[in-house]
Amino acid sequence: MTGIELTAGSVALALVAGIIASSIGGAVGGIATGGKAIGNQLAAMMGSFYGPVGGVAGIVVGLILLALIG
Incomplete structure (x- = not known):
């Protein structure tokens, strides 16, 4: 069974x-939850700033686990 080889390039690409994906998801989620209350533009901007907070942490944990397993 061959393991997955993590290189610096693949880690950087994943990050x-x-x-990018968590920023887009945060913007869409911000519009969906607060678009009517504070306006779509402000909700999208806040969501794109706060979306990566959880996303990047999950990616880092996932990459660490992948490095330990592989």
């Missing part, structure tokens, strides 16, 4: 993709 960048995760940051």
Whole structure:
């Protein structure tokens, strides 16, 4: 069974993709939850700032676990 080889490039790519995806998801979630109350633009901006807070932490934990397993 071959393990997954983590390189610096693949880790950087995973982090960048995760940051972008969590920013987009945070913006969409911000619009969905607070768009009517504070306006769509402000809700999207706040969501895109606060979305990566949880996303990046999850990506880092996942990469650490993948490095320990593989």
